[in-house]
Amino acid sequence: MYLNDLFSSSSPIKVKNMPHLVAVDSRKISVVIQGPLYRNLSPQRNIFACIASVRTHLPHAEVIVSTWCHEDTSTVEADQLIMSDDPGAFVDDAGNQININRMLRSTLCGIQAASRPYVMKMRADHNLTSPALAVIGQPDDANPGETCLFETPITTTTLYIRDPERLPMLFHISDLVQFGARDAMLAMWEQPLFERDALFNDKPSRNPFGNFIGYTSARMVAEQALMLGVMHRSGIDARLARPCEVGLSNLKLWDSVLRCNFRVLNHHEAGVDFPERFLTGSHVLKTLYKATDIHQLRSLDASGYRLRIARIWLNQYVLTCLRPGWWISSATIVLFSISPTFAKRVRSYWRTFRKVAHAQSYRV
Structure with missing residues (x-):
């Protein structure tokens, strides 16, 4: 009902390649800043800078900080402070932390506390540079067989929604920033913690062979786990045996889910100042969808999908030597098979050199 009120009382704003988007008044918005506070990350990137950016660009929004009981919240000026027990992280075979349960708990607790009809989810190491993300799109007229998970689509960005023709990963939704009706955001994030x-x-x-993830026993990465989780709760039994598994039926399913349930903005047009480490790897950014690519998925027919899956498999299994990500992945397999300790040291130096080390040592 929020969307009907919004479209009947507002004029659609013009967003490049994304028709029928409507800006939401900040009086109707709760902003959930979830996870660690990054108090000392840098003068320009911490909980205080994040809140200030929200106050600047969404001046009447309710600001909710949802973090951990052990975090120092002194002098944090928010409308609500939600303190939760930290559920911890999973550690994979290569020593990487997978923080899906942390993200689920802190985000959900913040959304549950929200008192406004629309919710924006973001992190303390992100800043707003405009209100561009605070837009809502009307649902498409779903074709038979298409899957609608939410009554109204959720708005997100291309960072990191992988184009499987460039990096073979399905169900890889962006979990960094999202905006949507409170009911839709609850449906997205109201999931049990993972075992x-x-x-x-x-x-x-x-x-x-066809592996772009490297040395790990992970069946899926956090973004895939989040997306498959909400699909399972809607009765869709999609599964992955490994992160880079791509089949025709899952490809069609993911294209349908992405197109029907999300309105995706190009990350550089979304009014969000993302951490520098997310934007330094040009070969990584080339693996992302563009907003226009997602919009055009609707036009694919059976022959179009046969061509699409052929391109994906060609890039995944034949042209791998042309993909920097595959060489990096293969190097981790070799190094960790020889000496995990040495491999971790090399990886740490490599990430530090390329300025992609994770803040607070979540990835080392």
């Missing part, structure tokens, strides 16, 4: 056996296979994969 380890739901995310990991018994042993790591050492097969480099």
Whole structure:
């Protein structure tokens, strides 16, 4: 009902390649800043800078900080402070932390506390540069067989929604910033915490063939786990045996879910100042969808999908030597198979050199 009121009382704003988007008044918005506060990350990137940016660009929004009981919240000026027990992270075979349960708990607790009809989800190491993300699109007229998870679509950005023709990963939704009706955001994030056996296979994969993830036993990455979780709760039994598994039926399903349930803005046009480490790898950014690519998925027919899956498999299994991500993935398999300790040291130096090390040592 929020969307009907919004479209009847407002004029659609013009957003490049995304028709029928409507700006939402900040009086109707709760902004949930979830996870660690990054108090000392840098003068320009911390909880205080984040809140200030929200106050500047969404001046009447309710600001909710949802973080952990051990975080220092002194002098944090928010409308609500939600303190939760930290559920911890999973650690994969290569020593990477997978923070899906942290993200689920802090985000959900913040959304549940929201008192406004629309909710924006973001992190303390992000800043707003405009209100561009605070837009809502009307649902499409769903074709038979298409899957609608939410009554109204959720707005997000292309960072990191992988184009499987460039990096073979399905169900890889962007979890950094999202905006939507409170009911839709609850449907997205109201999931039980994951058990380890739901995310990991018994042993790591050492097969480099078609593998762009490297040395890990993870069955799916956090973004995939989030998306598959909400789909399972809607009765859709999609599964992955490994993160880079791509089949025709899952490809069609993911294209339909992405197109019907999300309105995606190009990340550089979304009014969000993302951490520098997310934007430094040009070869990584080239693996992302563009907003126009997602909009055009609707036009694919059976022959179009046969051509699409052929291109994906060609890039995944034949032209891998042309993909920098595959060489990096294969190097991790070799190094971790020889010496995990040495491999972690090399990876840490590599990430520090390329300025992609994770803040607060979530990835080291």
